Amino acid sequence: xxxxxxxxxxxxxxxxxxxxxxxxxxxxxxxxxxxxxxxxxxxxxxxxxxxxxxxxxxxxxxxxxxxxxxxxxxxxxxxxxxxxxxxxxxxxxxxxxxxxxxxxxxxxxxxxxxxxxxxxxxxxxxxxxxxxxxxxxxxxxxxxxxxxxxxxxxxxxxxxxxxxxxxxxxxxxxxxxxxxxxxxxxxxxxxxxxxxxxxxxxxxxxxxxxxxxxxxxxxxxxxxxxxxxxxxxxxxxxxxxxxxxxxxxxxxxxxxxxxxxxxxxxxxxxxxxxxxxxxxxxxxxxxxxxxxx
Amino acid sequence: xxxxxxxxxxxxxxxxxxxxxxxxxxxxxxxxxxxxxxxxxxxxxxxxxxxxxxxxxxxxxxxxxxxxxxxxxxxxxxxxxxxxxxxxxxxxxxxxxxxxxxxxxxxxxxxxxxxxxxxxxxxxxxxxxxxxxxxxxxxxxxxxxxxxxxxxxxxxxxxxxxxxxxxxxxxxxxxxxxxxxxxxxxxxxxxxxxxxxxxxxxxxxxxxxxxxxxxxxxxxxxxxxxxxxxxxxxxxxxxxxxxxxxxxxxxxxxxxxxxxxxxxxxxxxxxxxxxxxxxxxxxxxxxxxxxxx
Numbered sequence: 001x002x003x004x005x006x007x008x009x010x011x012x013x014x015x016x017x018x019x020x021x022x023x024x025x026x027x028x029x030x031x032x033x034x035x036x037x038x039x040x041x042x043x044x045x046x047x048x049x050x051x052x053x054x055x056x057x058x059x060x061x062x063x064x065x066x067x068x069x070x071x072x073x074x075x076x077x078x079x080x081x082x083x084x085x086x087x088x089x090x091x092x093x094x095x096x097x098x099x100x101x102x103x104x105x106x107x108x109x110x111x112x113x114x115x116x117x118x119x120x121x122x123x124x125x126x127x128x129x130x131x132x133x134x135x136x137x138x139x140x141x142x143x144x145x146x147x148x149x150x151x152x153x154x155x156x157x158x159x160x161x162x163x164x165x166x167x168x169x170x171x172x173x174x175x176x177x178x179x180x181x182x183x184x185x186x187x188x189x190x191x192x193x194x195x196x197x198x199x200x201x202x203x204x205x206x207x208x209x210x211x212x213x214x215x216x217x218x219x220x221x222x223x224x225x226x227x228x229x230x231x232x233x234x235x236x237x238x239x240x241x242x243x244x245x246x247x248x249x250x251x252x253x254x255x256x257x258x259x260x261x262x263x264x265x266x267x268x269x270x271x272x273x274x275x276x277x278x279x280x281x282x283x284x285x286x287x288x289x290x291x292x293x
Numbered sequence: 294x295x296x297x298x299x300x301x302x303x304x305x306x307x308x309x310x311x312x313x314x315x316x317x318x319x320x321x322x323x324x325x326x327x328x329x330x331x332x333x334x335x336x337x338x339x340x341x342x343x344x345x346x347x348x349x350x351x352x353x354x355x356x357x358x359x360x361x362x363x364x365x366x367x368x369x370x371x372x373x374x375x376x377x378x379x380x381x382x383x384x385x386x387x388x389x390x391x392x393x394x395x396x397x398x399x400x401x402x403x404x405x406x407x408x409x410x411x412x413x414x415x416x417x418x419x420x421x422x423x424x425x426x427x428x429x430x431x432x433x434x435x436x437x438x439x440x441x442x443x444x445x446x447x448x449x450x451x452x453x454x455x456x457x458x459x460x461x462x463x464x465x466x467x468x469x470x471x472x473x474x475x476x477x478x479x480x481x482x483x484x485x486x487x488x489x490x491x492x493x494x495x496x497x498x499x500x501x502x503x504x505x506x507x508x509x510x511x512x513x514x515x516x517x518x519x520x521x522x523x524x525x526x527x528x529x530x531x532x533x534x535x536x537x538x539x540x541x542x543x544x545x546x547x548x549x550x551x552x553x554x555x556x557x558x559x560x561x562x563x564x565x566x567x568x569x570x571x572x573x574x575x576x577x578x579x580x581x582x583x584x585x586x
Contacts, residue, residue, distance in 0.1 A: 005417050005495075006344040006480060007312035007407070012305035019300035020404060022358040022392045051299040065315040065358070065402040099315045099402075109358040109392075109402035111313060114300070124298050187299060202298075 008097040010061055013115040017122065019051035021112075025105040034150045037072075037106065039165040041080035044108035045087050047189060049169035050242045054187040056123045056178025057114030059093045059171055064110050067103025091171055123174075127183040128203035128247035134266035135256065137173045137244045140192065141231065142217035144238020145224070154226040157219045167242040176259035177246050184247040191239035196266075197275040199247065206271035207247075211236060211279040215263040232279060301390040303354055306408040310415065312344035314405075318398040327443045330365075330399065332458040334373035337401035338380050340482060342462035343535045347480040349416045349471025350407030352386045352464055357403050360396025384464055416467075420476040421496035421540035427559035428549065430466045430537045433485065434524065435510035437531020438517070447519040449512045456510060460535040469552035470539050477540040484532035489559075490568040492540065499564035500540075504529060504572040508556040525572065 022028075023044040029035035035043065045062060052059050064084065068077060088095045093112065116122050128134075142163030148154040149161045170187070177185065184203055186195045192209070200207040211232040224231040235241075247268055248256045256262050315321075316337040322328035328336065338355060345352050357377065361370060381388045386405065409415055421427075435456030441447040442454045463480070470478065477496055479488045485502070493500045504525035517524040528534075540561055541549045549555050 006347040007310045010309045012307055012309040014305055016303045016305040017300045020356045020358055020390055020392050022394045024394055024396050027395050054299040063313045063404055065313055097313055099313050101315045101317055102320050103317050104397040111356055111404040
């Protein structure tokens with residue numbers, strides 16, 4: 001309904017879903033090194049939208065606070081805004097408000113609002129049940145491998161660097177999986193090992209995941225070899241892949257597969273609220289799991 | 294409806310009103326000098342809520358991004374959170390989400406969401422009409438005078454410093470003025486001279502304001518004398534008083550006065566979209582108006 005006023009005014013649907021995400025140069029990216037200004041803008045918006053995807057919400061609006069350091073190049077600011085606008089357009093999100101200020105380093109704080117007609121349409125972290133299958137959309141490890149490439153710690157295809165620089169929020173996949181009856185969902189921002197543990201805790205169940213079943217992006221194994229770590233570590237612990245982890249009743253397996261490209265990587269069991277990571281070589285709970293990257 | 298999920302979920306009303314506001318140490322305040330951590334938290338939330346007040350919206354939820362520098366004292370972080378929580382409680386706002394990150398300096402980005410049942414209940418900047426009276430709530434100049442005191446440029450009562458450190462968003466006043474039929478409203482964040490000009494521009498009318506009629510806070514004149522500026526400058530140009538400027542039909546004058554403590558300071562005329570500031574000594578349009586503080 002237009003802006004230019006003290007606040008943006010939007011017609012609401014019955015349920016409002018909101019997430020905020022901040023990214024700061026030197027903390028979440030290194031400007032001019034692991035990310036261009038445009039990458040930083042894209043990633044900040046993508047990270048926030050990924051939370052809406054994990055809820056199965058319809059994306060609505062985005063509000064952006066942009067902190068620009070003194071001397072920030074005008075063309076970089078334009079490239080950043082253009083990258084955010086392009087992602088917003090592709091995701092059917094309206095960029096309707098914001099605030100620009102000076103700041104010591106490039107700082108982005110993004111608020112995204114999504115909508116649903118009924119709370120029952122949304123998927124929480126807390127709904128996983130014993131007997132569910134655990135799946136992930138897309139492929140994993142690309143962002144961690146891409147970061148290693150961008151930081152010069154490994155060599156590999158530019159597609160992996162792109163997975164780190166320009167993650168795509170899985171909005172369509174999230175909504176389709178919600179409609180297909182998903183019991184629980186979360187987006188893989190911190191990494192599967194952390195995020196799956198959140199689902200286990202929220203749902204009060206044991207999640208058992210086969211590390212050897214993780215769908216790794218092409219080229220991840222070669223990067224892992226250069227880094228001297230098992231490939232599953234890039235898939236499970238590096239984070240920022242922004243794929244979705246989903247728990248689905250066995251009976252809904254085919255509905256989920258036709259909703260989104262899902263790979264089944266584990267199962268849900270009655271038991272303590274914890275994550276068990278299984279591999280041919282190891283078996284350990286998340287309590288013993290160390291982030292070694 | 295609870296959080297701890299990827300996003301916060303809230304039952305919506307038909308019209309959603311959203312504003313974002315950022316405050317950065319060294320830009321909007323100087324931590325430990327013009328503001329404590331608690332002051333900074335209060336002011337960031339108050340500034341955002343003031344925008345909802347200016348729309349006449351009912352406050353709903355707030356989402357806070359907090360960037361904390363390395364070594365930020367735990368007790369300061371708690372004081373900051375407590376100050377925000379106290380203001381939110383007083384304003385009937387639910388603090389339902391946020392993100393905490395490290396940042397080079399204390400950085401706050403606040404998103405507030407308000408609600409209405411019908412867009413017609415909201416008041417824009419664009420509705421001022423020839424013949425309207427122009428009023429302001431409360432009293433002005435306190436924040437500018439208080440900042441001068443906090444910076445050691447003048448001496449004066451601690452109440453003025455408090456006006457700068459802890460502004461109160463005029464939510465109840467904004468809603469009551471909206472119900473009383475206000476044609477246009479804006480909050481005085483930049484200062485009356487800038488903000489009244491926004492109303493003139495948005496409404497396509499001339500706003501004529503009598504500087505000698507500004508309701509100045511007690512003690513502002515004495516601070517202005519120490520600073521060597523006319524007292525009206527603190528009321529019109531210093532900003533951050535977070536009172537509301539309102540345009541009301543003459544016939545609604547008494548309805549507005551019983552809705553909120555309003556002082557009438559000017560009138561709306563057909564003419565170019567500009568602000569004319571009148572005083573016994575001067576008469577100039579906003580084009581010629583210089584911010585001299």
